[in-house]
Structures are given as structure tokens and as C-alpha cells.
Amino acid sequence: MLALLLESALRLLALGGVVWLGLKLFRVRNPHAQMTAWTVVLLASLSMPVLMRFVTVTIPAGPPPPQLARIVSAAPSLPLEAILSLEAIHSPAGPARSAAAPSSRESGVTASGSDAISRALDWREVMAGIYIVVAGVLLLRLLIGLVLTWRLTRRARPVADRWAAGADVRVSDAVGMPVTFGSTILLPPECFEWSAAKRQAVLLHEGSHVAHGDFYVLLLAVLNRAVFWFSPLAWWQLARLADLAELISDDAAIEVVRDRPCYAGILLDVASNVQRAPASLAMARARTVRRRVERILAATAVPTRMGWRRRAMIAITLIPLVAVSAVTIARSTPALPRAGRRSMSRSSHAPITARRRPVPTPSSPRASRASSRRWSIPIRRLPAPGIGVWPKLASWSRSALAPRRRGGRMPATSGESRTAART
Numbered sequence: 001m002l003a004l005l006l007e008s009a010l011r012l013l014a015l016g017g018v019v020w021l022g023l024k025l026f027r028v029r030n031p032h033a034q035m036t037a038w039t040v041v042l043l044a045s046l047s048m049p050v051l052m053r054f055v056t057v058t059i060p061a062g063p064p065p066p067q068l069a070r071i072v073s074a075a076p077s078l079p080l081e082a083i084l085s086l087e088a089i090h091s092p093a094g095p096a097r098s099a100a101a102p103s104s105r106e107s108g109v110t111a112s113g114s115d116a117i118s119r120a121l122d123w124r125e126v127m128a129g130i131y132i133v134v135a136g137v138l139l140l141r142l143l144i145g146l147v148l149t150w151r152l153t154r155r156a157r158p159v160a161d162r163w164a165a166g167a168d169v170r171v172s173d174a175v176g177m178p179v180t181f182g183s184t185i186l187l188p189p190e191c192f193e194w195s196a197a198k199r200q201a202v203l204l205h206e207g208s209h210v211a212h213g214d215f216y217v218l219l220l221a222v223l224n225r226a227v228f229w230f231s232p233l234a235w236w237q238l239a240r241l242a243d244l245a246e247l248i249s250d251d252a253a254i255e256v257v258r259d260r261p262c263y264a265g266i267l268l269d270v271a272s273n274v275q276r277a278p279a280s281l282a283m284a285r286a287r288t289v290r291r292r293v294e295r296i297l298a299a300t301a302v303p304t305r306m307g308w309r310r311r312a313m314i315a316i317t318l319i320p321l322v323a324v325s326a327v328t329i330a331r332s333t334p335a336l337p338r339a340g341r342r343s344m345s346r347s348s349h350a351p352i353t354a355r356r357r358p359v360p361t362p363s364s365p366r367a368s369r370a371s372s373r374r375w376s377i378p379i380r381r382l383p384a385p386g387i388g389v390w391p392k393l394a395s396w397s398r399s400a401l402a403p404r405r406r407g408g409r410m411p412a413t414s415g416e417s418r419t420a421a422r423t
Contacts, residue, residue, distance in 0.1 A: 002128050008048040009231040015325040016041055016233045019318065031247040032306040036314045038241055039217060044322040045224050045234070051326035058330045131230070138226035149181050156186055163199055167207060176273035178202045180209045182216075188273070201253050201266050208252035214245040243288060250292060255302045264293045 019041055028034060044051075156170035168184045171191065179186045185206045191199065209215065221238040228234040250263070257263050271289040 002124070002131060004049050004052070005228065008052065009228050009233070011052075011325045012045045012048055012228070013231060013233050015044060015321060016237070018321060030303050030306065031244050031251070032303065032311070033314060035241070035244040035248060036306070036311045037318060038237060038244070040315050040318045040322070042217070042221055042224060042237060042241065044325070045228065045237070046220065048326055051322075052328055055323060055326045056328045056330055134229050135226050138229055142222055142226060153181050153184050153186065159187070163196070163203070167203065167210070169203070177270050178206050180206050180215055183210050185210065197257065197262065198266050198269075201257050201263055202270070204253040204256050205249045208249040209245065212245070212248065218242055218245065246288060246292060247295070250296060251302050254296065260296050260299075264296045267293060267296070
């Protein structure tokens with residue numbers, strides 16, 4: 001799971017770099033277009049682990065060379081047990097030593113491999129634990145903020161005045177500046193003392209957030225940051241989407257008010273009170289007010305609004321980039337001949353530790369000498385009769401079987417000796 005998230009973060013980092021470079025090269029300065037582009041990247045970020053599973057391109061592998069195919073098809077299909085037993089029998093160090101040496105080697109290799117695997121598993125468990133703790137803290141913070149803001153919204157008093165007609169406007173003592181939670185606009189109690197121009201500017205600004213669904217977009221961005229908290233793109237993307245949402249709302253208010261210095265003063269007045277709800281979209285954040293005021297005073301025209309058709313065109317343009325960043329390239333394995341497949345299947349089903357031929361344990365010195373002779377004397381083919389040693393063997397057998405003479409005479413048999421004794 002952690003490897004999948006890391007790979008997704010790297011792919012998203014590449015996608016974000018390409019989108020940022022494209023916006024710079026084409027000089028796209030319209031905040032509506034930028035908001036649409038980064039929203040598409042946000043949706044791709046949340047769905048990247050799923051897209052990587054389904055968007056797969058398989059490259060067919062070419063057939064193996066003819067020589068390799070002939071070698072594989074002509075190879076004997078011996079099981080792994082037979083091969084290992086033959087190696088054990090014909091080893092130069094003898095079967096007993098060859099049976100003991102592999103076991104020690106295998107035990108050493110197994111021990112070192114198990115140690116390496118245990119260390120790798122330990123590091124993976126530590127990294128997974130750190131990720132779960134950080135992601136859990138961020139998600140718990142988001143959940144607590146949503147619950148507290150929802151309770152605050154439920155307790156707020158709805159406004160029934162004419163200037164709040166057509167919107168869900170409520171007043172709460174727990175907020176110090178205008179904020180938006182879903183489709184509800186929360187105002188501080190001193191909103192009844194504001195001037196008509198200030199009240200109108202505030203409602204136009206917050207109404208733009210509600211109309212564009214900025215609260216839900218930023219909620220997805222916070223969720224994306226909790227999942228990919230180790231990626232700098234997730235943190236930068238959340239800040240960038242919040243800035244673009246504020247710029248679009250400022251343009252919507254200025255388009256109606258048509259007084260840039262007056263709106264800049266209202267913005268500074270609202271930003272003087274930084275108290276806001278835990279999980280909401282505030283009108284003025286202290287760290288972005290200065291840039292927004294400078295932009296309001298420096299600009300001379302309001303950027304043109306974009307309809308849903310232009311937004312759809314931007315999204316369609318970015319879909320191929322998202323598909324390329326999520327694609328997984330796989331290579332198909334070439335088909336093997338039948339003999340090669342049969343030998344591979346038999347060797348794959350063979351056990352890892354092959355059975356070796358048992359070595360006889362001699363119980364007596366004579367048996368030990370016989371066993372050593374049996375293992376040491378090679379079997380050779382004897383020559384044909386009449387050639388080489390056969391005449392010598394025949395003469396030796398005749399001389400060995402013939403009775404020995406005593407004094408030039410043949411020794412008397414037992415019958416002859418008894419007859420001579422009687423006479």
C-alpha cells in the first residue's frame with residue numbers, strides 16, 4: 001500500500017509540473033482557468049491509485065529466436081530431484097561430503113536471507129507506522145473541525161432581513177469575520193452595524209464561494225493533503241486553490257461594487273479580526289491579504305468570467321495528460337515450445353530441498369573397506385577373450401589347480417596309502 005502511494009505521489013508530481021509549466025508557457029493568468037486546471041489535477045490526485053490499477057498498456061513481446069526455441073524444445077525434462085541426486089553422486093569430494101556441504105551453504109544463505117528480509121520488513125513496518133500516524137492526525141483534525149463548525153452552524157441565528165434575501169445567512173457569536181461553511185454564510189454579530197456598501201461587498205464575496213462550491217473543493221484538497229502528506233505538491237496545491245478561490249471572489253465583488261480602493265479598505269477591515277471557525281472558508285486570511293490588496297489596487301480590469309463550456313474544454317485538454325501519468329506499461333511473456341513448458345512446469349512443481357541418496361554407514365572395518373572399494377574402484381569394460389590377460393589367467397589357473405609333486409612323483413591318494421599299508 002505504501003509503495004502504491006509513493007508511486008502515485010511521484011506520478012502526480014510529474015503531472016503537476018507539466019500543468020504548471022503549460023500554464024506559464026501559454027501565459028494563462030485568468031484565475032478561472034487556473035482554478036479549473038488545478039481542480040482537475042486534484043481529482044486526478046485522489047483517483048490516481050485507482051487509475052494505476054485499471055489504465056494498463058500491454059506491449060506484445062516478440063517470439064524467441066529460432067536457436068533458443070530449438071534448445072528449449074530439445075532440453076530433457078528431468079525433475080529437479082534427479083538432477084540434484086546425480087550431482088551429489090558424481091561430486092569429486094564424495095557423496096557424504098557433498099551432502100554435508102550444501103546443507104551448510106544452504107543454512108548460511110538461508111540465515112543471511114532471513115536477516116535481510118527481517119530488516120526490510122522492519123523498515124517497512126516503521127515507515128507504514130509513521131505514515132498511518134501522520135495521516136490519522138490530519139484526518140482527525142479535519143473531522144473535528146467539521147463537527148465543530150457544523151454544530152456552530154446549527155446554533156447560529158438565521159437572518160431574515162431584506163439584504164440577506166436569497167441566501168442562507170446566519171449570525172454567530174463564535175466567528176469574528178465572514179466565513180462560509182458549505183452553502184451557509186456565517187457573519188459576526190456586528191454585521192448589523194456595517195454600512196450598506198460593506199455588507200453588500202461581504203455578501204457578494206461569500207456568495208461567490210457558495211456559487212462555485214469552493215468549500216467542497218478545498219475540503220477535497222485537505223483530504224488529499226492528509227493522504228499524500230509526504231508530497232510537497234499536496235501542500236502547495238491546497239494553498240494555491242485557496243488563493244485562486246479568494247481571487248475569483250474578489251473579482252466577483254469588485255465587478256458589482258466598482259470601487260477598488262473602497263473594497264481594499266473593507267478587506268483590510270475584515271482581516272483585522274482573525275477569529276474564524278475551525279473548518280470554514282474565511283473572507284480574509286492574514287497571510288494573503290497583502291497580495292490581494294496589491295492586486296486589487298494594481299489591476300484596472302476584471303478578468304472575464306468563464307462558462308461551463310470553456311471549463312469543460314480545459315478539463316478535456318488535461319484528460320490525456322492524466323491518462324499518460326496514470327498508465328502502467330506491461331510486457332507480455334513470449335510463448336515457449338511444448339517441451340520447454342513441460343520441463344518448466346515439472347521443475348516448478350519440484351520441492352525446493354531435493355532428496356539426496358542416503359549414504360550407507362558401515363558397522364565394521366571390513367564393511368568400511370568394502371564400501372570404500374565399492375565407491376573408489378571404477379567400473380571398466382573387460383577385454384574380449386583371447387586378447388590381453390586371458391592366456392595368462394588360463395595358465396595361472398592350470399598351475400594353481402594342478403597337484404604338486406613330491407620328489408618328482410605325484411602324491412598318493414588316501415586309497416593307495418591304505419593298500420600299501422596292508423601289503
